[in-house]
Amino acid sequence: MSDSEDHHFESKADAGASKTYPMQAGAIRKGGFLVIKNRPCKVRICLPRSRLDGCVVEVSTSKTGKHGHAKCHFVALDIFNGKKLEDIVPSSHNCDVPHVDRTEYQLIDISEDGFVSLLTDNGSTKDDLKLPTDDAILTQLKDGFAEGKDLALTVMSAMGEEQICAVKDVGPR
Numbered sequence: 001m002s003d004s005e006d007h008h009f010e011s012k013a014d015a016g017a018s019k020t021y022p023m024q025a026g027a028i029r030k031g032g033f034l035v036i037k038n039r040p041c042k043v044r045i046c047l048p049r050s051r052l053d054g055c056v057v058e059v060s061t062s063k064t065g066k067h068g069h070a071k072c073h074f075v076a077l078d079i080f081n082g083k084k085l086e087d088i089v090p091s092s093h094n095c096d097v098p099h100v101d102r103t104e105y106q107l108i109d110i111s112e113d114g115f116v117s118l119l120t121d122n123g124s125t126k127d128d129l130k131l132p133t134d135d136a137i138l139t140q141l142k143d144g145f146a147e148g149k150d151l152a153l154t155v156m157s158a159m160g161e162e163q164i165c166a167v168k169d170v171g172p173r
Contacts, residue, residue, distance in 0.1 A: 019159045020098050025072045026091035033098050033158075034076055036085040040098035040158040041076035044084075079156065080163050098158040102165070107151040110142065116164070118153060129155065132164040140167045 020035055028034055032043050070091040077084055079100070089095055105118035105126060118126040132138050144151045144167065154166035 018099070020096040022094040023097045024091070025074075025089040025093050025095045026070070028072070028074070028095060028097070033079070033100050034074055034087070035096035035098055035159070036074065036076055036087045039078045039083075039085060040080070040100065040161075041078050041085055043074055043076045045075045079158060080161055100156065100158040103155050103157070104152050104168075105155060106170075107141070107145060107153055110145055116141075116153070118155075129162060129164060137164060137167055144169055 028043060030043055030045060034041050034043050072089050072091045074087045074089070075084065076086070087095075105120060107116060108119050108125065109117040110131070111117065111127075114131050115127060116129050116131060118129065120126055132141065141151065141153070141164070150170045152168045152170050153164050154168070155162055156165040157163075
């Protein structure tokens with residue numbers, strides 16, 4: 001190879017980008033995200049795994065025991081279905097953390113088959129999202145649409161799944 005040859009690499013985040021990234025278990029905090037049993041979760045509490053310290057604090061780990069690793073006990077909720085999941089991991093080991101994105105779209109229509117039609121930033125439509133399963137969000141969405149309000153929907157995506165997680169009234173249509 002000669003020095004005159006120029007090599008340029010283009011990076012495209014979507015092309016083969018990983019759905020998760022590694023993070024040391026001891027660095028994960030309450031309110032952070034974590035993958036438990038192959039599901040993206042939000043950490044609710046981190047509990048110590050020690051007979052000496054039984055209090056629940058925001059983040060704590062047990063002291064090293066005879067096997068040499070402090071442990072982190074995570075209690076988390078699946079961000080899409082709300083199920084509670086738990087995991088115990090040595091604090092020095094890596095855990096998978098999901099890439100979680102929130103995107104806001106304008107609501108165009110609600111179809112009879114339970115899907116929404118959304119307007120993207122580039123002017124195209126997104127028609128592959130189902131109505132939310134959360135009753136409060138569903139009621140707010142349907143009532144606002146029926147009243148002719150201009151609604152912005154926040155869509156959370158992680159690990160190949162997407163779900164409407166919030167509705168905001170941005171004024172009348």
